[in-house]
Amino acid sequence: MSIKLKLELASGQSLKGAPLELLADGKPIAKAVVGESGVVAFDARPKAAKLTVRVDRGILKTA
Numbered sequence: 091m092s093i094k095l096k097l098e099l100a101s102g103q104s105l106k107g108a109p110l111e112l113l114a115d116g117k118p119i120a121k122a123v124v125g126e127s128g129v130v131a132f133d134a135r136p137k138a139a140k141l142t143v144r145v146d147r148g149i150l151k152t153a
Contacts, residue, residue: 093132095143097124104128105145114139 093112097105105124112120112132120132 091134091136093134093141095130095132097128097130108145111144113142113144116140116142118144 097108099105105128106126108124110122110124110130110132111118112122112134114134114137119137120134122130122132124130
């Protein structure tokens, strides 16, 4: 199963290159990196679970 997301920040900052994790019931099941246009795709096995995306916020710069 492939899950695609487009990420945009309200501030207009790009998340290009940001490492992300897909969590199922709080446990990591897939990793991906945000692409040029803000799109990220995770490959994961189908499963009934609460899905969450975790971003490493340490890479974001503040003005």
